[in-house]
Amino acid sequence: MTLRLPAADGGLRAYEPRTEPLTVSPGTPLTSRTVLSAAHVVADPLADVSPDAPAAVDWDATLAFRRHLWSHGLGVAEAMDTAQRGMGLDWAGAAELIRRSAAEARAVGGRVACGVGTDQLTTGTLAEIRAAYEEQLALVEEAGAQAILMASRALAAAAAGPEDYLEVYGHLLRQAAEPVVLHWLGPMFDPVLEGYWGSADLDAATETFLEVVAAHPDKVDGVKISLLDAGREIALRRRLPRGVRCYTGDDFHYPELIAGDEQGFSHALLGIFDPLGPLAAEAVRVLDTGNTQGFRDLLDPTVELSRHLFQAPTRFYKTGVVLLAWLAGHQSHFTMVGGLQSARSLPHLARAYELADGLGLFPDPKLAEERMRNLLALYGVNQ
Template identity: 50%
Template sequence: MRIALPDSRGRTENYELLARPIPAADFSRDFNRRVFSAAHVVADPFTETNPGTSAVVDWDATLKFRRHLHDLGLGIAEAMDTAQRGMGLDWEGALELVRRTKSELPDALVFSGAGTDHLDPKDLRSLDDVDRAYAMQIEAIQRTGSDVILMASRALTASASSPKDYVSAYGKALSLCDRPVILHWLGDMFDPALAGYWGGKDFETAMQTCLEIISANEAKVDGIKISLLDKDKEIQMRRLLPSGVKMYTGDDFNYPELIAGDDVGYSHALLGIFDPLAGAAAFAMSQLAAGDKEGFHRTLDPTVTLARTIFRRPTQYYKTGVVFLAWLNGFQDHFVMLNGHHAMRPLPYFSEVFRIADQCGVLRDPDLAVHRFKQLLALYGVDGNA
């Protein structure tokens, strides 16, 4: 099976597919690692939307994908960055997404993002506004029956003047949570507006503030997800967490090593890359649960190249690669994204993602993937026939 793939200079090169999909397997939730996929949403391409209006979601396709994740044994991290939260999906849409997921899958493991993104920067006057915004979203998410991921706040970054402001804001927010939550430390490579989070200019200072918050509210914290794309920082902090608090890796560059762990400990997983890699993740985790650590690495290690390609800079546009693979793999009928984000990467990027996805076994149905990518190539005036 062959396809002609264009490169960055507009030339095409014939590529022969390996066409060896990773086997299907379920992941037992009884294993000692918790594994979440931060899931994307499917846009409705037929409803009229205009700049500045709320995006429209194809609920049927979106929920079907969540059933797929649940059937694999993965938890669902809902209404997060991967769902284009703040980049096409507003708070109203996010809350509706959480409601529908919990209604569709009442027994699923679902943690959902509560933040402050409904707060208009023009209305931000003080930290009290941030406190009220967190409170509103926490209460709304908890009313759906979902557990909470306490998202990083652009408004808090903009209004805080010291680490003490973070300690105060998080203490108030956590006091409202009726079950332990997952904190999220999102690096500025994902959102430049979050630079200097926790009130520290360097990692050590920021980490100490975060650890202070966790220690003061340990009963309210299930764990923390770190998305800094730096394994050493994650391991350093993992070793300093209280014994009852989990580290959830958000490192889409080094996840196999971090999940496998070392002699001191391991990370659980809450990853955007486990949306396109859901099947591979479930299979690899089933191997690890069976004691086959080498098999786990044989399955997941080759996918790291794909993850690093999808999450390359500008990192916040990784969602384009995620949805591209969802379309190639038959989870949706089109390659259209909220706010036109399907156009946020150049054509050679898609060629590279396609090639690497085949090489690491992520294309579930290679024939379908080739057929669909040729359709996309034709829109660019490229003949994909080899």
């Protein structure tokens, strides 16, 4: 049945939903690339919470979604920005999420890496920032998960220059029990992180970042680059010490970065692999056979959806991610912690539905159509 979706001119246009999904089944483990999906959290829609109250999480649905990702061979990057870390999920909620996901990973044999930050603080001295990082690092290690050292808003505010980043990160890496992932999150994902690594000049910031890695190569499993700049990621990737991986966080150029070139490739730690999970895993399995073109044929068509979800202001991409999880049947509602389901317009949400439907991402296209029809009616668009 035809749906009437919002058009660019402010009117409505006809769209014919897909009737059959893309068939993708869980398969063999991924071998040629390490692939982590940054997973969203499912809010509890029945909780009576105020805007300033701690997030209420539906733990059963949240963990079920992680089992879905693990079943397709993907790892889970937990308590990252996709999980609304710092945008509705506070440190207490993130700590509980880390404990529960790590336990679930052990139970099902899944891989999990967890974000370590400083969101106990809003501001602080360098000593307080180090202590906040240490508290979170200890919790992640005690949970049995790999640590991802996230960018710190407090450090961005407190650091006087590159030397402060070198001191804080060097201190943490010396303490880490196992190699960690260093995460460089650009200001398009979090404007407060402008000038991270001690300079707004990305070339200068890159030198500081690489200096941290070079000083502790045995404690750095890899680096995650989220700058939405493929050329800069490739240049940085080629300068990493041997054995240190590059995990792309570029939701605009991921197919080409994962496929790589004659001088190397990127692994992946991506928010877009939340809605693309099964399709992304299938594409990497094709790449595992050496079929780069087949990998690109599967993944290249998904870039339009990713660019749409991550369009400026990029930090609100989570709204589209959760919409697609609801339409795909992974949760029973379109509600987000912090009320962020309202962060994108109806035309934006409708276009996300159309692009995802065209890719066959919905296991039950009829269910997705019915839910989209209900959402349109809520906004006063009668069919």
